[in-house]
Amino acid sequence: MNHTLIRRPGAALAAALLSLAPLAATAQNGPPGTPGAGDARRLQFEPSFTQIASGKWTGARLPDGQPDVQGHWSNTVSNHSNFTDPQGGIPGDPTPPRRPLGPRESRAPSRVSDPADGQIPFQPWAKARQQEFLANFHNPTKPEYIEPLARCAPAGVPKSLMWHGYEIRQYPGYVLFLFDSGSRIIHLDNKPHLPAAIKLWNADSRGRWEGNTLVVDVTNNNGKALFGRTGEFSSENAHVAERYIFAPDAKRYNYVATFTDPSVYTRPWTATIPARRREGEKADGWHYEVALNKAGETPVVERYERICAENNIGFGNVAQTPRK
């Protein structure tokens, strides 16, 4: 493990952006799901979703009774480049992959699992604004066309689950998600949500365990993070009902979340984002972005701080840390 770390915080985003160019290509060169041969920058993604049923939890538990799902996770199909065609690249890419995309069926399905057409049921105005964002994404001429994550904004709900690997830590009364850009504290203690006037990038989360499923009620979302580079979004009125459904061996889970927002959508719709555990895999600096340490002779996997604060740029620019 190379411990050379980002010396300048700006390098974090630059490295992240660079890692994305081959990322789209991975889904398009050769059979999806195969790692790029000999190219460490090529990230591995899967061509399909794994089904996981809700039910009893038969796996390990923590002393407080929670299913033990602590550890390092990452999504299995792609980053946030394209919400509804995850392995289809960013539409309008001025430097598209050399090999043309295959038929749609050869790539992972839409993250929109309901409605059946795989599209978010936007109201006409909202569809128009999403299309406008996408049309201007590669050459943003207005501030609102810059994808907020490129400015170091928190990735929010649900984009955080598509952006780099992340760590889950559990405590009596809490589940923490420590993401690459932002973090979430899931409160398990039934306290009321924050007052509605408070709007947050990572929203406000109340959760409970039902068997193998972490059920989370999400409110107070500021709607600002957007869902990805294709510009899908909710408003600050969104209510998200999340279900994190864990496989019995705690190696995989599916995020299944219903978004309700009468100010933006014509009906509630459901997103599905599959994830798998990364311990035991080769650290690749994206899905499994960890450091290796030792306690005596015992190997220890650690997470370094992830802080991105000083960028304010469009997609594709190399971040510069301002000199003092």
Add this chain to the structure above:
Amino acid sequence: MKLKNHYNRALVLLTALALAGSALAAPAQKIPRAANGKPDFSGIWETTSSADEDLEPHSARKDAAPGAGIVDGGKIPYLPAALAQRKKNFENRDSADPRLKGWTLGTPRAVYYREPFQIFQRARDLTLFHQFGHSVRTIHTNGTPHPGGETNEFWLGDSRGKWEGDTLVVDVKDFNDETWLDRSGNFHSDALHVTERWTFLDPNTIEYKAQLEDPKVFSAPWSINVILHRHREKNFQLIENYRTTLDYEQHYPPKP
């Protein structure tokens, strides 16, 4: 009879005082403890000190209430060139404090900054979750060393802790040089080395001490001492404060 009564009352009073005294002297009997027997710092904490306005003693000024500071001995021992930089920082503090850009506060500033932070504790580590910037510091308590050598630089430093009795002693190094120590321009370099000592005074109060060394900036190690209080308001919780986003967040989300 009267005398005896007086004697009895005095005895009761003395006994009560003795009991109170022993309770104060032995808080260890009452502090929260984790399953492994170590003090359990889980909870939401915040200082009531004005340390972040100025670590050193200072009179009232337009941007700060008067304060005695939290530096042992009252004075930070700057090297001459660093003292000049500190004065420059002070003059420019209205715009140059990295806090104003929302940058991560650093260690130990994030601890005595006037916004709450939450501690989540496991046997292997403590997670410090700061409301300001929503930044997260892990204090490892599993016997791991600093892995970084000369290459790692972190906003919050690399934290390795060990228990000395009921005190958590944390060695923090591998800092970047982007953060200040307070609003008045006290600062450090990437050679900063912090030794923290976290001790319960009672179940709802932590005494936080830190020694700061930085041979590029200070002529000698110096120490701070500040009290942290547990938030006990009903349903109190952290509310993320991403100050970095305030300059552009009005552009999102799209509107009708």
